Amino acid sequence: MTPANYLIDTSALARLMRGEESEQGWDRAAAAGLIAVCPIIELEYFFSSRSWKDRQQDEQDMTALFCWVHVDERMFRRAVEVQSALTRNGHHRSAGPVDLLVAATAEFHDLTLLHRDRDFDCIAAVTGQRMEWFGRERST
Numbered sequence: 001m002t003p004a005n006y007l008i009d010t011s012a013l014a015r016l017m018r019g020e021e022s023e024q025g026w027d028r029a030a031a032a033g034l035i036a037v038c039p040i041i042e043l044e045y046f047f048s049s050r051s052w053k054d055r056q057q058d059e060q061d062m063t064a065l066f067c068w069v070h071v072d073e074r075m076f077r078r079a080v081e082v083q084s085a086l087t088r089n090g091h092h093r094s095a096g097p098v099d100l101l102v103a104a105t106a107e108f109h110d111l112t113l114l115h116r117d118r119d120f121d122c123i124a125a126v127t128g129q130r131m132e133w134f135g136r137e138r139s140t
Contacts, residue, residue: 004036004067005029007106009099009115010044012134013037017045017058021135026114035114036067038105044098069109071101078104085126094122103127 006029008016016026029035037045042062049055079100086095095103096119103123106113112130113120124131 002036002067002069002109002111003033004069004109004111006035006114006132007069007102007109007111008035008037008041008066008134009102009113009117009120010041011117012114013041013045014048015116015134017061024135026134030065033067035065036069036109036111037062038069038071038102040071040098040101040105069105069111071105075101075104075108078107082123082126086122089126091122095119099123103129103131106131 008030012026015021016030019027026035045062046055046058049058079097082104083095083097083100099117099119100123103113103120107127107129112132114132114134116134120131123129
């Protein structure tokens with residue numbers, strides 16, 4: 001069981017790691033162990049590393065800041081279920097495989113998904129899970 005309340009998506013993680021939205025207190029929440037990452041988020045985030053040195057520094061920072069939650073077959077199966085439901089509604093192209101898996105991981109671990117990606121709205125419409133927009137309120 002993780003002490004975290006949130007699973008952070010890459011869309012929010014990149015902003016948090018750059019120090020954006022610190023006035024919202026997310027940096028303090030991360031330091032308090034309230035935010036988790038998972039392997040798929042790490043893979044997606046580190047895809048954007050500018051260099052080996054930057055990656056090493058980011059790995060150290062992430063290890064210091066975030067809890068870690070696992071991903072297993074159950075989350076993959078749930079992602080497929082949600083994609084199927086989205087297909088029935090004609091919205092299956094609204095959320096990609098990584099977003100579906102991240103949402104399923106948050107749902108499985110009973111964590112609020114912290115994000116900055118409108119694709120998660122479509123997923124939440126199917127799953128009813130808790131999600132929170134990272135940073136300033138989004139404009140409509």
